[in-house]
Amino acid sequence: xxxxxxxxxxWRGDANGGEFKDYRIAVGEGQVVLDVIHAIxxxxxxxxxxxxxxxxxxxxxxxxxxxxxxxxxxxxxxNTFVPGETITVSPMRTFPIIxxxxxxxxYNYQKAKEIPAFKPKPKESDGTRRMYQEDIDRVQEFHKCxxxxxxxNVCHVIRDHGDNxxxxxxxxxxxxxxxxxxxxxDSNDRMELIKQKAGLGYCNITKCCTEVCxxxxxxxxxxxxxxxxxxxxRFYDPIAKLMGLFSTKNK
Amino acid sequence: xxxxxxxxxxxxxxVIGAGGAGLRAAxxxxxxxxxxxxxxxxxxxxxxxxxxxxxxxxxxxNVYPEDNWKVHFRDTMRGGxxxxxxxxxxxxxxxxxxxxxxxxEWGALFDRTKEGLILQRDFGGHRYARLAHVGDRTGLEMIRxxxxxxxxxxxxxxxxxxxxxxxxxxxxxxxxxxxxRESGKFIMFKCKAVVLATxxxxxxxxxxxxxxxxxGDGVTMAADAGADxxxxxxxxxxxxxxxxxxxxxxxxxxxxxxxxxxTLKNTKNERFMFNYxxxxxxxxxxxxxxxxxxxxxxxxxxxxTPDLLPRDEVAxxxxxxxxxxxxxxxxxxxxxxxxxxxxxxxxxRLPSMYHQFKELADVDITKEPMEVGPTCHYAMGGVxxxxxxxxxxxxxxxxxxxVAAGLHGANRLGGNSLSDLLVFGRRAGxxxxxxxxxxxxxxxVNSDQVESLARDMLAPFESKGxxxxxxxxxxxxxxxxxLVGIIRVESELNQALEIIQKLKQxxxxxxxxxxxxxxxxxxxxxxxxxxxxxxxxxxxxxxxRKESRGGHTRDDFPNTDAKFAKVNIVTRMRxxxxxxxxxxxxxxxxxLKALLEEKK
Numbered sequence: 006x007x008x009x010x011x012x013x014x015x016w017r018g019d020a021n022g023g024e025f026k027d028y029r030i031a032v033g034e035g036q037v038v039l040d041v042i043h044a045i046x047x048x049x050x051x052x053x054x055x056x057x058x059x060x061x062x063x064x065x066x067x068x069x070x071x072x073x074x075x076x077x078x079x080x081x082x083x084n085t086f087v088p089g090e091t092i093t094v095s096p097m098r099t100f101p102i103i104x105x106x107x108x109x110x111x112y113n114y115q116k117a118k119e120i121p122a123f124k125p126k127p128k129e130s131d132g133t134r135r136m137y138q139e140d141i142d143r144v145q146e147f148h149k150c151x152x153x154x155x156x157x158n159v160c161h162v163i164r165d166h167g168d169n170x171x172x173x174x175x176x177x178x179x180x181x182x183x184x185x186x187x188x189x190x191d192s193n194d195r196m197e198l199i200k201q202k203a204g205l206g207y208c209n210i211t212k213c214c215t216e217v218c219x220x221x222x223x224x225x226x227x228x229x230x231x232x233x234x235x236x237x238x239r240f241y242d243p244i245a246k247l248m249g250l251f252s253t254k255n256k
Numbered sequence: 257x258x259x260x261x262x263x264x265x266x267x268x269x270x271v272i273g274a275g276g277a278g279l280r281a282a283x284x285x286x287x288x289x290x291x292x293x294x295x296x297x298x299x300x301x302x303x304x305x306x307x308x309x310x311x312x313x314x315x316x317x318n319v320y321p322e323d324n325w326k327v328h329f330r331d332t333m334r335g336g337x338x339x340x341x342x343x344x345x346x347x348x349x350x351x352x353x354x355x356x357x358x359x360x361e362w363g364a365l366f367d368r369t370k371e372g373l374i375l376q377r378d379f380g381g382h383r384y385a386r387l388a389h390v391g392d393r394t395g396l397e398m399i400r401x402x403x404x405x406x407x408x409x410x411x412x413x414x415x416x417x418x419x420x421x422x423x424x425x426x427x428x429x430x431x432x433x434x435x436x437r438e439s440g441k442f443i444m445f446k447c448k449a450v451v452l453a454t455x456x457x458x459x460x461x462x463x464x465x466x467x468x469x470x471x472g473d474g475v476t477m478a479a480d481a482g483a484d485x486x487x488x489x490x491x492x493x494x495x496x497x498x499x500x501x502x503x504x505x506x507x508x509x510x511x512x513x514x515x516x517x518x519t520l521k522n523t524k525n526e527r528f529m530f531n532y533x534x535x536x537x538x539x540x541x542x543x544x545x546x547x548x549x550x551x552x553x554x555x556x557x558x559x560x561t562p563d564l565l566p567r568d569e570v571a572x573x574x575x576x577x578x579x580x581x582x583x584x585x586x587x588x589x590x591x592x593x594x595x596x597x598x599x600x601x602x603x604x605r606l607p608s609m610y611h612q613f614k615e616l617a618d619v620d621i622t623k624e625p626m627e628v629g630p631t632c633h634y635a636m637g638g639v640x641x642x643x644x645x646x647x648x649x650x651x652x653x654x655x656x657x658x659v660a661a662g663l664h665g666a667n668r669l670g671g672n673s674l675s676d677l678l679v680f681g682r683r684a685g686x687x688x689x690x691x692x693x694x695x696x697x698x699x700x701v702n703s704d705q706v707e708s709l710a711r712d713m714l715a716p717f718e719s720k721g722x723x724x725x726x727x728x729x730x731x732x733x734x735x736x737x738x739l740v741g742i743i744r745v746e747s748e749l750n751q752a753l754e755i756i757q758k759l760k761q762x763x764x765x766x767x768x769x770x771x772x773x774x775x776x777x778x779x780x781x782x783x784x785x786x787x788x789x790x791x792x793x794x795x796x797x798x799x800x801r802k803e804s805r806g807g808h809t810r811d812d813f814p815n816t817d818a819k820f821a822k823v824n825i826v827t828r829m830r831x832x833x834x835x836x837x838x839x840x841x842x843x844x845x846x847x848l849k850a851l852l853e854e855k856k
Binding site: 040110141185 | 300503
């Protein structure tokens with residue numbers, strides 16, 4: 006691919022408003038959207054605000070909406086667009102704007118604080134912690150989360166209804182809750198929180214979160230649905246409820 | 257009073273940097289009862305640690321029971337070409353296993369052995385499979401575990417807050433000053449102790465695995481406050497960074513690829529590493545392909561493949577192969593695991609490498625070899641610290657992780673960084689809290705000092721000059737890449753110094769557009785001071801060390817020199833000028849010396 010010019014439309018502004026601005030810039034071989042944003046920043050708009058760190062899909066900092074689709078800019082190759090196509094880049098819509106492509110994601114850090122910590126059960130009699138790979142595979146899938154918050158951004162429960170935010174933790178934290186609930190060593194009970202404060206019931210499993218996950222975590226199938234089943238078993242199944250009187254948490 | 261003019265917070269301990277070392281330090285300081293703040297330039301959980309791939313080196317002996325701290329100590333010292341601080345290497349090897357197990361108590365889930373214990377993988381320079389890991393995303397597991405633990409301990413976190421200068425009162429720490437990235441407003445911390453956990457300065461080079469955060473600010477803040485720097489000539493060029501396409505050049509390819517069976521080849525399909533075994537490692541390295549192949553399964557009776565020599569050796573070998581015309585057209589060599597391990601195994605062990613090459617380079621690593629070449633990765637040098645307490649030469653200032661010098665000597669072994677963060681992060685938090693307890697009475701910050709800092713930091717908005725900070729940064733990267741790279745020579749180092757001096761002048765004429773509200777152009781203009789300080793210290797030290805050792809290779813002095821085997825190069829900032837001296841290494845006790853001399 007020879008070097009070519011592209012037409013980028015990048016949202017510029019702050020909490021008081023803003024607009025798309027047009028930039029024409031050369032694109033080099035193999036470049037991703039983040040490279041192009043950096044080139045605009047270095048050559049045409051030194052003050053353009055954008056978050057990034059690893060540039061390799063590992064840190065989850067450069068989330069944005071590229072042609073309306075929630076993406077990591079560092080993992081979106083320029084050659085995936087039709088030559089000559091105008092490419093728009095805008096900030097994640099679900100979070101308040103700070104400036105340009107940078108949004109206020111503090112909602113997520115607040116939700117993280119509300120989840121009761123990991124609490125390990127006692128050690129084995131030989132002083133070790135024994136866990137088998139097949140028992141942790143499903144939890145390791147959840148631990149792949151890079152906290153890009155694209156799943157939070159795309160979830161219509163809060164994307165279209167910001168007033169749900171206080172009562173809804175969002176897909177990222179359902180994944181976190183599932184990872185704790187399924188952790189072979191954990192002994193904390195978070196079921197009441199999952200049902201009430203985290204608002205799992207708001208989710209009607211449209212799988213938008215799963216579709217945008219850059220780590221390909223099966224958020225809906227492997228985290229949300231099993232959590233919903235556990236809520237049903239705990240709170241609505243009369244036999245399980247009776248059994249619950251005689252046993253502690255069933256991992 | 258300056259204090260009232262700016263947002264001001266008071267703490268016992270302020271930890272700067274929230275990667276592995278900073279998080280671990282904050283957790284410890286807080287556990288010791290110190291009122292602790294954790295301040296970081298990015299959002300929490302995005303620090304460089306998140307990118308670490310291969311694992312945490314710790315002699316737990318889960319895979320090879322004969323492994324123990326003594327072997328790990330020996331490997332670390334030999335990997336560092338014996339220039340390491342022996343006491344740090346000893347503490348590190350002894351305490352690393354406990355620090356790994358502690359992560360498990362906090363919820364981390366490492367890959368398991370068949371017996372249900374933490375699995376350990378092979379890595380360069382380690383005699384036994386020693387790295388606790390989670391596929392090739394160990395850093396993510398580590399940072400998330402520490403982050404969640406810190407959050408639940410209620411530690412105050414200041415995110416996207418960039419501290420620029422340390423404040424001192426009568427020569428000891430009294431605070432730190434910087435700005436919020438979002439609002440651009442100034443913020444001041446008054447505190448008894450500061451822990452620097454800011455990482456290195458690899459962003460001064462062009463081909464680098466480092467993120468925008470790696471601007472050498474910890475090293476610079478320490479030097480500006482009067483602390484000693486040490487070993488600044490030693491930069492690690494990781495042998496395997498991506499080389500193609502150009503936009504991804506420098507992105508890291510984990511050493512785990514070689515640990516899990518991958519080999520390096522040139523365009524003649526030769527496993528060229530067999531031609532580059534130095535005398536220093538001859539006794540412990542396989543001489544034939546047959547022996548190397550047997551070693552993967554039987555380490556007791558065979559010696560390690562030269563593909564897993566320490567990083568400095570492998571990086572130099574790749575560099576030589578490319579120079580000799582046996583490199584790929586894109587200037588790298590081949591790293592092949594596709595022809596050596598089943599596709600399922602590769603995807604399971606190296607999922608993020610699979611993903612990275614597939615998405616960014618259109619290469620399927622289960623079917624084709626990768627193209628790789630050296631990338632600037634890690635600073636062995638940094639702030640000089642006391643081995644036990646991590647105290648710097650400035651009272652109240654502590655340093656841990658990449659920003660500190662000593663543990664790794666002239667070259668760091670893979671896997672020893674994550675363990676370094678945990679072991680010395682904890683110690684920094686512990687001793688900073690202890691120090692803070694011993695300080696009574698109130699500390700004052702000098703309001704004139706603060707006023708002058710604030711004026712300097714706003715200067716780029718009022719500058720009459722027309723320098724673009726991005727251009728200066730890119731000129732510096734070009735200079736360091738070409739003149740202070742893997743292979744160095746005195747004339748080029750002198751040339752680099754001249755360029756750095758000119759860039760320092762140009763940096764004074766930086767002008768930024770826009771206002772203080774989340775303005776990366778302004779942030780970069782302010783970071784130029786630390787980038788240039790780091791680059792200057794590295795170049796000056798490289799001129800003084802007239803020998804080749806570890807991460808410092810001199811074309812004009814290609815051998816090690818016994819004279820230089822006994823000294824560290826120490827850098828000090830005095831009245832705005834850098835001075836450098838050669839100072840003797842601490843004497844290693846005989847019983848530890850004996851461990852180094854054991855063959856194989």
